[in-house]
Amino acid sequence: MIENLTRLSKQSTQDKSLVHVSCKQKRGPSMKVGTQVILKSSTYPNKRHVAHATILGCKSKQLVGGVELGRQFIEVQVDQPIDECELLVRERENCRTVGDAFTSGLTIAWPSACIERFSG
Numbered sequence: 001m002i003e004n005l006t007r008l009s010k011q012s013t014q015d016k017s018l019v020h021v022s023c024k025q026k027r028g029p030s031m032k033v034g035t036q037v038i039l040k041s042s043t044y045p046n047k048r049h050v051a052h053a054t055i056l057g058c059k060s061k062q063l064v065g066g067v068e069l070g071r072q073f074i075e076v077q078v079d080q081p082i083d084e085c086e087l088l089v090r091e092r093e094n095c096r097t098v099g100d101a102f103t104s105g106l107t108i109a110w111p112s113a114c115i116e117r118f119s120g
Helices: 002-016 023-027 098-104
Strands: 036-040 049-057 073-081 087-092 095-097 108-111 115-117
Touching (some): 036 073, 073 098, 095 098
Antiparallel strands (some): 036 115, 049 073, 087 095
16 A cells, blocks of 8 residues: 555656656757747746747757757757846856856757747
């Protein structure tokens, strides 16, 4: 009985966890290069919008700031910051925040699970 409760508890916890979607699954027809998106905060709770951006690439071997994107990141250009103080998930040369990335014009890697299509 206790073993069944433990298993059910683990399952319900797993259902609530953040699911990372690979670029190929996430990108689909509506998430291709050139798509305008909203970057959401990568810190919990990650529903807060931090910037408007444009997708520039999502090939896992593509380098952004000398680091491969990998399967869980997408390369974006920040078009308009909403929260300029939001820290970048992967810092770049002299860029620590979304505002820095916008000001410098450098592209950044952002977690694909924290990107949603802009519909406005």
